[in-house]
Amino acid sequence: MWPLAITGRSLxxxxxxxxxxxxxxxxxxxxxxxxxxxxxxxxxxxxxxxxGLEGAAxxxxxxxxxxxxxxxxxxxxxxxxxxxxxxxxxxxxxADRVAVIVGTSTAGIxxxxxxxxxxxxxxxxxxxxxxxARTHDLQAxxxxxxxxxxxxxxxxxxxxxCTSGARAIMQAATLIAGGLADAAVTGGVDSLCRxxxxxxxxxxxxxxxPTRPCAGDRDGISIGEAAGLLLxxxxxxxxxxxxxxxxxxxxxxxxxxxxxxPDGLGAVGAMRAALAAAGFTPAEIGYVxxxxxxxxxxxxxxxxxxxHVFGDAVPCSSxxxxxxxxLGASGAVEAILATLAIEDGLIPGCLGIEAxxxxxxxxxxxxxxxxxLKRVMSNSFGFGGSNCSLILGA
Amino acid sequence: MRPLRCFVGGLxxxxxxxxxxxxxxxxxxxxxxxxFAEAAAxxxxxxxxxxxRRxxxxxxxxxxxxxxxxxGEDRAAIETVFASANxxxxxxxxxxxAMHEPGGAISPxxxxxxxxxxxxxxxxxxxxxxxxxxxxxxxxxAFAAGLLAAMSSxxxxxxxxxxxxxDAPMPPPFDAVRRTDFAFAAAMVLRxxxxxxxxxxxxxxxxxxxxxxxxxxxDALAEGNAAARALPLLRxxxxxxxxxxxxxxxxxxxxxxxxxxC
Numbered sequence: 001m002w003p004l005a006i007t008g009r010s011l012x013x014x015x016x017x018x019x020x021x022x023x024x025x026x027x028x029x030x031x032x033x034x035x036x037x038x039x040x041x042x043x044x045x046x047x048x049x050x051x052g053l054e055g056a057a058x059x060x061x062x063x064x065x066x067x068x069x070x071x072x073x074x075x076x077x078x079x080x081x082x083x084x085x086x087x088x089x090x091x092x093x094x095a096d097r098v099a100v101i102v103g104t105s106t107a108g109i110x111x112x113x114x115x116x117x118x119x120x121x122x123x124x125x126x127x128x129x130x131x132x133a134r135t136h137d138l139q140a141x142x143x144x145x146x147x148x149x150x151x152x153x154x155x156x157x158x159x160x161x162c163t164s165g166a167r168a169i170m171q172a173a174t175l176i177a178g179g180l181a182d183a184a185v186t187g188g189v190d191s192l193c194r195x196x197x198x199x200x201x202x203x204x205x206x207x208x209x210p211t212r213p214c215a216g217d218r219d220g221i222s223i224g225e226a227a228g229l230l231l232x233x234x235x236x237x238x239x240x241x242x243x244x245x246x247x248x249x250x251x252x253x254x255x256x257x258x259x260x261x262p263d264g265l266g267a268v269g270a271m272r273a274a275l276a277a278a279g280f281t282p283a284e285i286g287y288v289x290x291x292x293x294x295x296x297x298x299x300x301x302x303x304x305x306x307x308h309v310f311g312d313a314v315p316c317s318s319x320x321x322x323x324x325x326x327l328g329a330s331g332a333v334e335a336i337l338a339t340l341a342i343e344d345g346l347i348p349g350c351l352g353i354e355a356x357x358x359x360x361x362x363x364x365x366x367x368x369x370x371x372x373l374k375r376v377m378s379n380s381f382g383f384g385g386s387n388c389s390l391i392l393g394a
Numbered sequence: 395m396r397p398l399r400c401f402v403g404g405l406x407x408x409x410x411x412x413x414x415x416x417x418x419x420x421x422x423x424x425x426x427x428x429x430f431a432e433a434a435a436x437x438x439x440x441x442x443x444x445x446x447r448r449x450x451x452x453x454x455x456x457x458x459x460x461x462x463x464x465x466g467e468d469r470a471a472i473e474t475v476f477a478s479a480n481x482x483x484x485x486x487x488x489x490x491x492a493m494h495e496p497g498g499a500i501s502p503x504x505x506x507x508x509x510x511x512x513x514x515x516x517x518x519x520x521x522x523x524x525x526x527x528x529x530x531x532x533x534x535x536a537f538a539a540g541l542l543a544a545m546s547s548x549x550x551x552x553x554x555x556x557x558x559x560x561d562a563p564m565p566p567p568f569d570a571v572r573r574t575d576f577a578f579a580a581a582m583v584l585r586x587x588x589x590x591x592x593x594x595x596x597x598x599x600x601x602x603x604x605x606x607x608x609x610x611x612x613d614a615l616a617e618g619n620a621a622a623r624a625l626p627l628l629r630x631x632x633x634x635x636x637x638x639x640x641x642x643x644x645x646x647x648x649x650x651x652x653x654x655x656c
Contacts, residue, residue, distance in 0.1 A: 001550055040493065096601050105509065107531075109486075116494045125567050132571040137479070138510065138531025143644075154599050155644055156539050157531040159481070159510035171528060171543060178546030179396050180599055194493050195486075199505030250526035252518035254470075257448070258506040269524050383506050384515025386527065 001177035002277055003393065004245045005238030008085030008231030009336050010076045013323040014048030014224055018079040022322070023340050026348045029368060031322045033210040033222050040113070040194040042201040046210050048224025048324030049192060050075070058144065065144040067108030067135035068191040068225075073145055076189070076227035085231050086149050089183040092237060095152040099181035100142045101172040102157060102229075103164025103188035105328035108135035110193035141189055145229075153181050159328065161382030162291070163250075164188050165228060166331025166390055170248035172232050182237070187229040187332035196327065197223055203258065211294035211325070213318035214303075214364045215353040218294050224324025228332030243339040246280070246375060246391040249273025253385025259297055260381060264305025267291075267379065270387035271309045274377065278391045282310045285391070286373040287347050289334050291381045292318020293325050298381065299357070306379075307361040317365040321351030331380035331388060338376035338392040347371045397598040398545040400584045401591035401656070403554070406462035407628055408433050408455055409578035410615060414462055421612070422625075422632030428612045432576060440520035448503050449516050452482045455579045456513035456560040457520060463581035464556055469521040472583070473547065474514055474556045477530045477540025479620040480574060481510040483564035513560065536561070536620045537580070538643035541651075544584050545597050554585035559621040575618030580628060588656060593631055596652040604640040604648035627651060 011018065014032035015025045025032065036047040056071040056078075057063070077083050090098055115130040126132075134140050142155040154175065158168040165188025172186035200206050200221060207220035232245060251269035255261040275282060288310065290302055299318070306316055319337055326333050341348065349365040350356070356364035375393045405415045410430045412418040420426035435454040437446055440461065449457070456476065464472060485508045492498035506512070511529035518527060528547070532539035537559040544557040560579035564572050588594070607613075612629070615622040623642060630637040634655040641649040 096599075112490065113493070116490055126571055130571060132568070133533060137533050137572075138481075139479075139533040139535075143533075152601055152646065154542055154647070156543055158528060159531055160514070160527070160529050161509040161511055167528060171547075174550045175543075175546050178398055178549040180398070180542070180546055195489055195500075195508070198493055198500055199489070199508065202500050202505050203502045250528075251524050252514070252527045254518035254521065254523045256519070257445075257512070257515050258502070266524055273526075382511070383509045384511040384529075385518055386511055386515070386529075 001173060002247045003235060004173050004232045005235045006230050006243040006245060006339060007233045007238045008082050010080040010082035010229045011333060011336050012050055012072055012075045012079060012227040013333060014050060015323060017052060017075050019336065019340060022337060023344060025322055026346065029351060031210060031351050033324055038192050041197040044208050045206045046222045047192060048222060050225050062147055064131045064134045065140060067111035069108045069141060069189055070144045072191050072225060072227040073141060073189045076229045077148060082229055086185060089231060089233060090151065093182040095150060097153055097182040098151045099153040099175050099184040100146045100151055100155045101168050101175060101184050101186045102142050102145060103168035103328045104138060104141050104157060104190050105159060105161055105164055106190060106193050106196055107138045107141050109195055110191055111135040113194050145185055160386040161384055162327050163331055163380040163382040163386040163388040164328030166380040166388035167250060169230065169332060169335060169390060170250060170388060173245060173248060176232065183231060183233045185229060185231055188329035189227040190326055190328035191225045205295050207294060210352055211320055212352045213292035213294040213320050214299055214350045214356045216357040218299060220295055221293050222324040224326040226323060226326035226329040226333045228329050228336050244393045246393040247274050247278025248390045249277055250388045255385055258383050260301040262301060264301040266385055266387045267302060267305035267381055268308050270389040274389035274391050280375060283313060285314055285375050285377050286371060287341060287376045288314055288316035289338050289376060289378045290316050290318040291379045292320055294320060303360040303362045312361060312363045315347050315363050315365045317348060317350045319348055334378045335390050335392055338378045341376055342373045342394045345370055345372055397596045398549050399596050400545050400548045400586060401588050402593045402595055402631060403583035403585055403591055404463040404465055404467060405631060406459040406581040408435060408459050409622060410576050419632045422629045424633060438520055441516065445516060445519055450482055450484060450507060452484060452562040453513045453516050455562060455577050456558050457517055459579035459581035460517050460556060460558045463583055467583060470523045471525060472554055472556050473525045474517060474527040475540050475544040476514045477532055477536045477559045478561050479531060479533050479536040480561050480564055480572060482507060482512055483562060483568055487565035487568055534620050535643040537623045538641045538649050542649060548584050548586055552586050554583055557582050557584055559624055561619050561621045578619040578621045580621055580624035591656045593656055594654045598650045600648050600650050603646060604642040
């Protein structure tokens with residue numbers, strides 16, 4: 001089943017639209033987080049908000065899908081030649097042989113929040129023009145992409161909290177292996193909303209400044225929004241030199257709904273499963289892009305888990321200091337980031353910190369380091385004890 | 395396209411007039427009469443007291459079905475696919491209401507219960523399982539989505555998969571925009587090995603909407619809950635009869651399902 005080729009990829013983050021915006025910001029060590037101006041958000045937090053959504057309305061025939069999440073998806077379709085890459089795959093295999101398998105934690109729930117807010121005083125019913133199925137419903141994301149791209153294959157929406165994007169990519173590979181599709185549009189899209197911002201605030205997990213993963217005095221998450229889309233096909237359908245998805249592994253913690261297992265047993269399981277799937281030893285991985293949310297618990301757990309698997313031999317870092325924690329999109333965004341790191345020969349050190357937590361044992365990079373990378377692991381962990389690791393290569 | 399194949403092992407159903415597989419099998423097989431009576435989900439016995447207190451009614455439904463379908467299985471080893479159109483609508487609704495009240499606050503427990511993979515999270519805690527798990531949406535086609543994902547995972551990984559589809563009614567004001575009339579859960583263990591299996595399934599993805607099939611009585615439940623779209627399959631399995639089913643999936647696609655009793 002492995003490897004698969006990445007024949008298209010597209011990114012939208014707080015740093016801008018298109019993979020080059022992230023590529024340049026990584027090189028320049030310029031972050032995209034800013035003080036939060038999102039209506040109804042908790043006071044005194046920073047977020048990674050995407051610019052340009054006002055110009056990303058769906059085409060008129062798909063107007064019913066209009067919501068913040070689908071606008072993020074729309075921006076991603078227009079960037080990086082993604083739409084054209086999908087059109088080529090559709091011509092190559094047939095529209096019914098291209099699946100859409102994407103992840104999101106909250107889909108278009110921000111549209112529901114607007115619908116609540118625009119009710120007249122005393123009115124309990126939602127406005128008559130509120131389109132639940134094409135905005136709030138999780139499936140809205142896949143249905144929008146599928147309609148917008150003229151595809152007719154299977155469509156799945158994965159929602160496993162903060163592993164959604166990575167888990168969708170893994171399931172897309174599974175579907176191709178099972179013979180249900182020859183290509184898959186996959187990845188994740190997640191947008192800022194009151195529910196997420198206030199929910200993480202209720203858990204006291206939000207940083208008052210830009211998040212600083214792996215710092216000894218790290219103080220929480222900065223939430224971001226993003227779209228990361230990939231087109232997966234068998235290597236025989238790709239041009240030589242296309243980036244590769246070498247393997248993937250998943251696990252559950254079976255421990256607690258919102259706290260990771262302290263020793264990262266689930267994280268270790270996902271990383272080892274990904275290595276086994278790809279057929280590589282830990283020493284053959286050149287860099288680990290951490291889940292690295294910037295919370296006390298996640299980063300400490302992940303340090304132990306990464307050290308357990310890789311010792312202190314393999315450099316690792318979190319790139320959430322640039323774009324925030326983009327939740328259900330993060331696994332897809334960071335998988336694409338991993339392919340950029342390989343192409344640019346760059347290990348991006350954690351942003352905004354001088355030295356890692358002195359208690360950490362893994363080899364945490366805090367400065368940009370040139371490196372000839374062949375294989376990069378990308379980690380995602382989420383509430384409900386969901387874990388997923390991907391291995392990207394060239 | 396070659397169809398996906400697997401064998402069906404343990405089963406469960408929990409819905410109106412269908413209080414668990416063993417009690418419902420004669421009803422599903424058409425050997426005993428069916429009448430509408432809301433089902434109740436027992437408190438999840440495998441969970442510790444703290445988690446049992448936190449798990450809501452929707453999660454209890456999913457867990458009860460998962461528990462019955464995995465009777466005799468090594469629960470800690472089995473991978474899972476959970477499929478639900480609405481997730482925990484009661485939790486989302488309560489959070490939405492709280493956020494739009496002056497001074498309203500949401501609780502940490504509500505927030506972690508609001509993730510779509512909450513049922514999966516509680517199940518893996520209950521089962522002491524670190525096996526991989528997938529949680530899917532799918533609107534009205536959530537059961538079909540879950541079956542397609544689970545059968546492709548069985549085909550790719552050769553390991554047994556627990557599929558659990560569940561949904562519950564939404565609270566106001568969502569009930570007016572998303573109809574779900576009652577709680578329903580269906581669960582089944584899917585595997586490559588035929589030993590002890592009830593039937594073999596063959597699945598093919600087909601373009602075009604499923605042909606409209608007028609339904610009444612038990613089959614009409616499918617209109618009131620996305621997970622109840624499992625009923626035609628459950629009835630064929632209970633009756634141990636060969637069948638070709640066309641399972642609605644997307645607006646313009648369905649699954650062709652061939653059931654062959656073992």
